[in-house]
Amino acid sequence: MATAIILPKLDEAMRTGKIVKWLKKEGDLVKKGEGVVQIETEKVTFEIEAEGSGILGKIMAKEGEELPVGTIIAYIIQPGEKVPEAPVLVATAREAARTQKPVTVPKEEARAKVFEAPTEGRAIKASPLAKRIAREHNIDITSIRGTGPSGRIVREDVLRVMEESKIAVARPTREEVELADEQVASLSSMRKVIARRMTESFQSPHFYLTVEVETQELMKTNKQLVPLIENKIGIRSTITDLLIKMVAKALEDNPSMNCAYFDGSVKFFRRIDIGLVTSVEGGLVVPVIRQANRKSLTEIARARAELVQKAREGKLSMAEMKGSTFTLSNLGMYGIDQFSAILQPPEAAILAVGRIADKAVVREGQIVIRPMMTMTLSIDHRVLDGTIGAQFLKSLKDYIENPALMFYSVLVSP
Amino acid sequence: MRDLTYREAVREALGEELRRDKSVFLLGEDIAEYSGAYKVTQGLLEEFGRERIRNTNLAESAIAGAALGAALVGTRPVAEIMYIDFSLLALDQIFNQIAKFRYMTGGMVKVPLVIRTQGGGGKAAGLHHSQSLEALYTHIPGLIVVMPSTPYDAKGLLKSSIRDDNPVIFIEHKGLYNESGPVPEEEYMIPLGKAEVKRQGKDITAVAYSKSLLLTLKAAETLEKYGISLEVIDPRTLKPLDQDTILNSVEKTSRLMIVHEACKTGGFGAEIAAIVAEKGIDYLDAPIKRVAALDSPIPFNPRLEDYVLPNENDIIKGAFELTGKEIPAELKLG
Numbered sequence: 015m016a017t018a019i020i021l022p023k024l025d026e027a028m029r030t031g032k033i034v035k036w037l038k039k040e041g042d043l044v045k046k047g048e049g050v051v052q053i054e055t056e057k058v059t060f061e062i063e064a065e066g067s068g069i070l071g072k073i074m075a076k077e078g079e080e081l082p083v084g085t086i087i088a089y090i091i092q093p094g095e096k097v098p099e100a101p102v103l104v105a106t107a108r109e110a111a112r113t114q115k116p117v118t119v120p121k122e123e124a125r126a127k128v129f130e131a132p133t134e135g136r137a138i139k140a141s142p143l144a145k146r147i148a149r150e151h152n153i154d155i156t157s158i159r160g161t162g163p164s165g166r167i168v169r170e171d172v173l174r175v176m177e178e179s180k181i182a183v184a185r186p187t188r189e190e191v192e193l194a195d196e197q198v199a200s201l202s203s204m205r206k207v208i209a210r211r212m213t214e215s216f217q218s219p220h221f222y223l224t225v226e227v228e229t230q231e232l233m234k235t236n237k238q239l240v241p242l243i244e245n246k247i248g249i250r251s252t253i254t255d256l257l258i259k260m261v262a263k264a265l266e267d268n269p270s271m272n273c274a275y276f277d278g279s280v281k282f283f284r285r286i287d288i289g290l291v292t293s294v295e296g297g298l299v300v301p302v303i304r305q306a307n308r309k310s311l312t313e314i315a316r317a318r319a320e321l322v323q324k325a326r327e328g329k330l331s332m333a334e335m336k337g338s339t340f341t342l343s344n345l346g347m348y349g350i351d352q353f354s355a356i357l358q359p360p361e362a363a364i365l366a367v368g369r370i371a372d373k374a375v376v377r378e379g380q381i382v383i384r385p386m387m388t389m390t391l392s393i394d395h396r397v398l399d400g401t402i403g404a405q406f407l408k409s410l411k412d413y414i415e416n417p418a419l420m421f422y423s424v425l426v427s428p
Numbered sequence: 429m430r431d432l433t434y435r436e437a438v439r440e441a442l443g444e445e446l447r448r449d450k451s452v453f454l455l456g457e458d459i460a461e462y463s464g465a466y467k468v469t470q471g472l473l474e475e476f477g478r479e480r481i482r483n484t485n486l487a488e489s490a491i492a493g494a495a496l497g498a499a500l501v502g503t504r505p506v507a508e509i510m511y512i513d514f515s516l517l518a519l520d521q522i523f524n525q526i527a528k529f530r531y532m533t534g535g536m537v538k539v540p541l542v543i544r545t546q547g548g549g550g551k552a553a554g555l556h557h558s559q560s561l562e563a564l565y566t567h568i569p570g571l572i573v574v575m576p577s578t579p580y581d582a583k584g585l586l587k588s589s590i591r592d593d594n595p596v597i598f599i600e601h602k603g604l605y606n607e608s609g610p611v612p613e614e615e616y617m618i619p620l621g622k623a624e625v626k627r628q629g630k631d632i633t634a635v636a637y638s639k640s641l642l643l644t645l646k647a648a649e650t651l652e653k654y655g656i657s658l659e660v661i662d663p664r665t666l667k668p669l670d671q672d673t674i675l676n677s678v679e680k681t682s683r684l685m686i687v688h689e690a691c692k693t694g695g696f697g698a699e700i701a702a703i704v705a706e707k708g709i710d711y712l713d714a715p716i717k718r719v720a721a722l723d724s725p726i727p728f729n730p731r732l733e734d735y736v737l738p739n740e741n742d743i744i745k746g747a748f749e750l751t752g753k754e755i756p757a758e759l760k761l762g
Contacts, residue, residue: 143682143713162714163752169682169713 016091017066019050021075023083024058024332030152031055032080032203033087038070044090051087056207058335059328064090071097080203082152140167147172204297215359218275219395222354223403227414229370229385232256235417243312251315253370254290254344256417258314261342261365262286262306263420264409271406272339273397274360280397281360289338289358290318292325299325300358302338346370352388362394363403365410387414429612435605437579438468438544441586442506444615446476449504452590453480455491456508456544465510466546466605488514492521492543496529499541504590512547512599513556519564526595527570538593542586546600548639548689549726549737553602558726558733560638560690565597566667566699572596572620573667577641579609581664584618592620601639601689623670625677629659632750633677635700636687637663640719640738644687647743654756656747658685666696674700675708682713683750687743692720717746 021031034052038044049061050070071091075081089097140148140155144167148155155167158175162168201209236253243251265272265286273282286307289300301321303314324330341358346369355366366389373386389410393403412419432440445452453476454469460483463470473481484491488509495507509515515522522543529539549558565573572594576582582600589596626641627648636644641662648658659677663669678684684704686697697718704716722736741761748755755761 141682141713142709143711146710161752163749166714166752168752 016071016089016095016097017068018086019062019064019088019090021053021081021083021085021087022062024055024060028055028083028332030080030082033075033077034059035077036073037061040070040073042070044068044070050090054203054328055332056203058330058332060331066090068092071095080152082154084154084156085152138167139165141169143169144172147176151176202296204294204299208297211359212356215357218357218359220354220357220392221395221400222390222392223400223407224352224388224390225407225411226386226388227411228375229253229387229414231417232387232414233370233385239311243315247312247316249315249319251311252318253346254342255311255315255318257344257367257414258288258290258303258306258318258342259309259311260410260413260417260420261340262288262309263413264406265340266307267409268402268406270402271363271398273362274339275362275394275397276360280362283339285339287338287340289341289361290321291341291343291355292322294325294328299330299335300338300341301325301330301334302336340364342367346387352390354390355392357392357394362397363406364392366390366392429610431608432579432583432611433606433608434579434582434600435466435468437583437609437611438586438600439470439472440611441583441590442469443472443475445504445506445587445590446472446480449590451502452504452506453482453498454506454508455482455484455495455498457484457486457491457510459483459508464508466600466602468544468600468605469508488516488518489521492518492526495541495543496521496526496539499539499595500529500537504540504542506542506544506590509543509545511557512545512561513559515543515545515561522565522571522595522597523568527568530594531570539595540591540593542589542596542598544586544598544600546602546605548601548603549721549733550603550639552728552730552733554728555725560688560695560721562597562599562666563690563694563696563699565599566696570595571667572665573599574620574665575599575601575638576664577601577604577636577638577662579607579611581618581624581662583611584616585620585664587615588617588620591617596620599638603639604642607642618664621665621668621670623661623663623665623673625659625673626662627658627660629657629681631657631681632659632683632685632747633661633674633681634658634685634687634743634747635661635663635674635697637666638689640687640689643738643740644743647740647747650740650744650759651747654748654753654759656751656753658747663700669700669703671703671707675704675711678704678708679711682711683717684712685717685719685743685746685750687719687738689721689737691723692718693723695720714750714752717750719743719746 032054034054036051037049044050044064044067046064046067048064050064051062053060053062068090071089073088075087091097138155139160145155147169153172153175158167158171160167161171236256240251272286273280285305288303288306290303291298291300303317306314321334341361341364343355343364344367345353346367350368352368353366355364357364368388370385370387372383374381375384391403391407458464459469460473460481491507495505498505526539530537547560562573562575565571574585574589574596576585586598589598627645634644644660648660651658659681661674661677686700688695688697697720701716719738719742721738724736727733727736745761
């Protein structure tokens, strides 16, 4: 029987996905487990694999097209079989409803499922006109409450939803964009997210605390550890790894820093998950190093290396980018002295780290040369104040300048 | 503009065509001295004489057959079949001969004849004098089927029917003969196959013809007071049907109701519904509604007849159903 390939919902927040590239053509033989199409979501690119073998029947979505989750984008058929026509919309609607439940994403690789085309079950009651409008505007009809006779979804219901969600705003066609200006390029999904999140973020009241730290000891520690870790796991640990570990420890010491503003209240996190701003082609992503306070430096290095690698290849899953409680952004390797980062909502703080450079500093009345690094903490003033930020930076500065302190806990069990 | 009754309008069309074209003549049961069962041909015998206003014997098959023969030799007969119920006696002539002759001869002959008849109930005329059988005729290729609802349309369409070179089944309604309406004194024609929007509206397209059109227009007035706006379309010619006018209207209103006096099953409303389903399903925001007679012979008893035939309240109820609105209690629709 024909199986539908459906744009899966990988994440509760995922509303749409963009068809990047069809890896198979209509009429191609497809083996179970083979990649069929590349999909880009707001943050990840992944491949949908065939759940069964057959022939790729009809491709129903063009490359570059952005579609709502639950849309049937192709069918895999058996020889001699025809692509089903009529039940497409109903099927779409029902499948979307099914995928509304959170889907667990396998850790190793985001994989999408190919669902069986449904042959039984109750259809969504919607008028043909309502269905057409929903189809034309990429609206998931199952998300609409019907107010027509016996709960039927009618035109008015779809128009109401369009009004509410402003989906009605038509995206300009490529022709329109080209006509307007040849230099205009549409934003990638990632850029759109960056644009949206940063705009949102900038509405929260930021303030900044800057501190200069001496990194002689940090560099010495790093130098000692790099060969040990490299021998063990084949990965070169970095200053960033040490900073992640130290930030995690400083957050443990100052738990009130590890929080987020949520719609009029503040949420304190017990877990310490550090987001690491990672630049990729065309933008940036923020993979998360989980439980950084409980991980050894070796584990952090391994996790960081894997995540950065995946990020560069565009293979990060949504799960790998969600739920950081504090974010670290290091532009030191690009020669930046210092900078201020914009908060990653809903987090209440982000640390921007500049390069390490030799500077003339005064020590015991003498001008000496020391390797210095400038860190700037951006804080959401709705939930945090300068003193808390200052205490956190003090802890961090202590660890950087004197790594031995990492083994001293300010928390004493009673 | 002067008003004429439907009866007078039909009579005027016949008179004008008889006067204009010597090849036009009438034949039928008791149409001369008696002026026909519904007095449509009154006064025509006096003006045109017995040669052109011809009584026939009581044999519908003979009337149809004679009309066909006359048409084949170059005249333009207008035959009257007193009741559409009796036309069943002439079906072999109509279906197998009249409808097919032009095709059988590869177009070598024309069949310019009109069969005027009347149908419909509401007059307690009984089971054999009250039927609405238009769907029988629309099913047969080769026939044009006209069903006018107003005096104006009756006159203009009958003149076009007489001048057409193909056989036309022209179905009047016994309940319309006394209805009057404006008819201009100057000559006019109404083309066959053209529907007319009888009332503009935005919520529901109501397709109705013959006497049902009047019911629908009345219902539309009531509905307007309750915020439901009907766009009423009279196809006027059922075959060929003006599909575009109906589809354009459904596109605008997104709801379709069809009202006719014929029984629902296999009625012409099913054809209209099917066309809209085939060509305009994406316009529809509600299921298609047919308001039609119950599937029953039309009872003799007037109360039972009222019960079986569709009425204004059925249309109003249907409209509320289509829009999903509550029927206000004060309407007392029963």
